[in-house]
């Protein structure tokens with residue numbers, strides 16, 4: 119009935135303005151804290167959050183570089199944390215900020231380089247409490263033990279994971295999404311929707327994870343167009359949906375869209391959500407036969423054919439394909455990385471080298 123181990127965040131607080139409770143929520147961990155953040159935290163929100171800490175608290179902030187985290191980014195934040203010696207670290211930002219803070223905090227006392235862990239060295243359990251507050255609704259990183267890292271030197275995008283990376287506290291504050299630029303809302307939202315779909319059809323899905331995926335899917339498919347269209351009331355459902363998709367994929371894994379997204383994303387230097395959005399139509403068709411029994415529920419939530427919904431969404435959200443005019447010269451390596459990916463191995467239909475070649479032809483055409 120239950121996945122074992124069942125990995126969920128220690129405590130999740132939801133509602134408009136809950137980020138202001140950061141001081142209260144972290145008091146139990148100690149008075150020294152580091153807040154790693156992106157642009158959404160700056161301005162009014164930052165002042166209000168910092169003002170709520172008692173005078174005895176020693177809180178420092180660390181502005182993360184924009185873009186998906188590299189090994190170097192993790193080493194830089196890890197060095198900063200080693201210098202500050204905090205009792206806890208919070209990540210306030212999009213999926214990239216959360217993945218960066220999760221990895222740097224998780225590996226704070228680990229003896230090896232981040233590169234070594236990305237290449238498979240066993241990760242020792244993390245002891246530094248990690249608090250996550252997403253400012254986009256996309257990766258669901260706040261509900262997973264995964265951190266996706268890029269090594270530009272090796273042109274490799276690969277995750278590291280450890281059960282102890284799970285956030286001890288998650289603050290789901292929909293007001294943090296309000297200033298999110300529309301292209302980011304669309305790309306992040308399509309990532310969350312892809313994750314709900316892929317965890318739903320995954321070969322490792324169980325009734326427990328399917329319940330999470332279905333709830334995620336229904337929430338995202340309703341709220342994403344509404345929030346994109348300017349309805350801030352929809353931000354709460356969108357945030358809840360991406361969180362639930364994160365919880366589901368933690369246990370059910372994903373599929374070939376995510377298998378393709380890492381090698382393609384690192385080569386094109388394109389946002390993860392955008393890459394997922396434009397790989398999804400080909401994957402839906404590739405999986406159609408084997409997932410026929412699972413699609414009616416999805417199609418019902420989409421008020422029609424989900425594949426058509428995706429085609430229309432890409433147009434309505436004014437998304438521009440990252441594959442337009444792209445030249446990929448090392449197809450063999452892309453195919454090998456896609457086949458090696460744990461996401462590809464979770465895809466409901468077996469994926470061969472020829473299948474990846476065909477998917478690439480469709481995606482890149």
Ligand SMILES: [Fe+2]
Nearest residue numbers: 257309313394
């Ligand atoms: Fe994703």
